[in-house]
Amino acid sequence: MRKRNKCTNLYTAVKPYRGVAKVLGGDPKGNNFLYTNGKTVIIRNIENPAIGDIYTEHAHQVNVAKYSPSGFYIASGDITGKIRIWDTTQKEHLLKYEYTPISGKIKDIAWTEDSKRIAIVGEGREKFGAVFLWDSGSSVGEISGHSKVINSVDIRQKRPYRLATGSDDTCGSFYEGPPFKFKFTIRDHSQFVNCVRFSPDGARFATAGADGMIFIFDGATGERVGSLGEDKAHKGGIYAVSWSPDSSQLISASGDKTVKLWDVGAGTAVTTFNMGSDVSDLQLGCLWQKDHLLSISLSGYINYLDKNNPDRPIRTVKGHSKSIQCLTVHKNEGQTYIYSGIFYHLLLQLFSLIFASHYWDAETGENDCFSGKGHSNQVSKMVTTDAGELVTCSMDDTLRYTNIGKKEYSASDVVKMDFQPKSVSAAVGGLSLAVCIGQIVLLKDKKKVFTLDNFGYEAEVGVIHPGGTTAAVGGADGKVHLLFHINQMHSVKNDFYGHHAKPVSLAWSPDNEHFATGGMDMMVYVWTVSDPDQRIKLPDCHRLHHVSGLAWINEHTLVTTSHDASVKQWTITY
Template identity: 75%
Template sequence: MSYELKHVFASLPQMERGVAKVLGGDPKGNNFLYTNGKSVIIRNIDNPAIADIYTEHAHQVTVAKYAPSGFYIASGDVSGKIRIWDTTQKEHLLKYEYQPFGGRIKDIAWTEDSKRIAVVGEGREKFGAVFLWDTGSSVGEIAGHFKVINSVDIKQTRPYRLITGSDDSCGAFFEGPPFKFKFTLPDHSGFVNCVRFSPDGTRFATASADYQIVIYDGKTGEKVSTLGGEKAHDGGVYAISWSPDSSRLISASGDKTVKLWDVGAGTAVTTFNMGADVADQQLGCLWQKDYFLSVSLSGFINYLDKNNPDRPIRVIKGHSKSIQSLTVHKNEGRTYIYSGSHDGHINYWDAETGDNDDFLGKGHSNQVSKMVVDDTNQLVTCSMDDTLRYTDLNKKEYSASDLVKMDFQPKSVSVAPGGLTLAVCIGQVVLLKDKKKVFTLEGLDYEPAAGAIHPGGSTAAVGGADGKVHLYSIQGNTLKKDSTTMEAKGPVTDMAYSNDGAYLAVTDEKKVVTVFSVADGYSVKNDFYGHHAKIMTVAWSPDNEHFASSGMDNMVYVWTVSDADTRIKLPDTHRLHHVSGLAWIDEHTLVTTSLDATVKQWTVKF
């Protein structure tokens, strides 16, 4: 019995309105990287479905940059810690860890020999530091600013020069090593968000919230020109990235455009219009090989096409907030994974290729708590916005008419053939038929927590906070209470019938999964012990002989119904968080989602 990781569909960058997002590029041109939560995400630029995730920071990571050698990555977090770790090994072994100052790190730069590192941000006593990568010894002082430093860069040719940009509306120019402050660059009237040297070191650019991009001489720091005359954009400029030949650069702005500049002429060659919504503000960009990448406030990563500036070649979608629900569905021979997140966003993924998109139109406005697909190819979702939605998976578009408003917040939803839906809400159990409420159970003597309809459509099981499973027979459009109630070991957290309807698995807060045998009058088939904390969710394998459970202990177990001692333990499936969703693509492929906003597939062998 074994398991191995098959696919990682990574999270998007974590974005914040009005805050620039730094994208890192691999010097060999193969990968790009960014941060979300406590993770650093490395993605293949040709095929972004190939991803690797580094999860060793104890605090939220804000920036990560490759060393020019390509062998190491330096990443910094909100506590002021810098970790330097190996990129060549799967384990990403830690080489060094430093704390140059206490506070959020906003940008990192290396010298071209990969020996010195500059770090800036919002420290308490100082806003920046330059040190040797292998000893942490200081090689200069970053002075000259009296507010947070947002950006730093080092000239990649000798003699070295270092530049910074700050919230005090100034840049600063340093010579070294050891790096010493030479003079202030006073040409902006707003926050300086990004500073970058051209690869050949002859020039550098500064980009600011005052809509301007200023070009300077790389060696002397003298001002050369401004791009676009009076202003480069109609909004704050958050990021710039130079072309490999140093003749052009791209800039990303809050005016929802990215521009491609001919630096010598000072004019924009191409303007990429990214949309009209607030979420289309452009907060980061990267010129890597022949690719222009930009990042929208939504977290979407855009591959820009200079031959068709209003339509990106591809847009990488996904989740930037925690995933709370999951299901899978086969359609025309292909398997799709559906995931719903804390912010109401639903994404669907091709299970093999990782190609993904979201539905058209306006969907849920709050956390998507549970999702399931019915027999008419409708995705049924329940949300903290107090609604149930039915979305046609062939159209992949939200419908305003297929929305059912609930009296109370729904926690769980399950379906059966014949248009039946069971919604378990706070203090209520609601039976729906053909997208309409037909029966409501209220005034219950227990708090309903989870529900499941038998695949045959004749029985509804409702698990309560009282540690019992209450059975109801579905008679026409009503629910009739059965005399049978089963005991779980504690307050019920989730439940699911096996696909053939033979078993009901019930998970509880007391760390036990109890499987009941339906044909034997719901007698206990087996109790499954192994989790060290509350169990969150359960999912049956298509073979009906195995099921998976996940708990607050970050563990996933795959169990064998007939033998409670035969199990596969998947520790640290999502290292930082518990698994929030489980689903099976086939009897050997398990999908997991988590609060780290990633989707993973595992090959499980019995």
């Protein structure tokens, strides 16, 4: 019988870079917003950002994605100059067309209001932009007039169509069409022009630059009609602007760590949103979608701004923007929390190794990160105990036990291992199981009580049964081995076959009758202990990478994570 298993949740942050604008896109109905991270495009529900979808068909890093005005398609562009146009109405996101209009990074995309023409700009050798028909790739004009990289493009959403661009050459350009032809150069800015956006009614367009200036122009003629702010709009460079649905206001995101809400007619700031004082609080993108005002911080966090309380966002959507190494699940007072961890290099500290943990509310997607100093090297696995502790194992050859209630790493309760641990799990009664290089170690109350060597295969990962009597161990031979009476670890029952490469993650189901495995073959299986031939297969859970972590919320809900920086929840039906 075919099993129907559904992915319902996705948690992924934006991956921004300092000094580079980050484009947020919105669907025309105002229900979703989208952004890019690595090779993926992430679509999230704006009311409940825990609900999301992910597009993974780009072979290279994708920089920008935009909905068509019809809402039926999304165009996304990558660093090689390739643009993919794909369907939004079906879960499979079928590819409609693919083109390579320029020979370098695509930085921005714009559609005409009839969803028939697309403009793209960015880096290139022969040219920095192109305009073409979406269904044939045929040119409908020329984007010229710039001598350097074009950062931004937008098209007036009413006839007669107009097109505007902004470039690193400190200029903007204005075009008429179609076919689009260069009309004149806009020379008002003194530094890079980072963003160009037409108002929804087409009456005006705004340009924003690294000089902290915002200029307003007539949408039909391109004539300058004003600017925002008395001297400058912001004290720092401006990376993005976004208009209100009624075209009377706009928001701007700046490197001065603020977002401002402007009355465009008066040219004055109505509200200033102070986003913090740290470097990570630089504001690199923004979106006005229906009643929602969003901004992107350098930290990768997405902020829901509050007009009535400008110093505190209504909501901050946090998450990982880098490869996730591991995760686990913990229940507390009726709430389920997902804990996930990343590992990355901090360049400013001579490549010192940092480990960061996040904890997530499984129902809402709300999350935050641990404080304090964690491991000194990459963390391989993590698990929670019935005593309310987070147990982590690291390439620094230690196990670390951290009190979950405090949400802060502790220097105490660290166990030094004889060999580098690859995996750790826990069961009732203070039991922990560590799979190390060449050794499996059983611990009770943070003390080693038994070790197993020379077991006939290279163990990669292991999980102890919640009852504490059985362990499942995944080997480099591609098999899963069940060990019974683990205090002696001498009895082996069935071997579970299915993976074409070594399993790297394991998790017991709360029903104690099933366990899940994730392998380097990018497959996830849910196994039945009593019958190794009865298994549920979840192919391509994370299309770009293998599953790096597994955990169960309940017997029908499995959580997976991967190096694509996403966390997903799956409904499992037996």
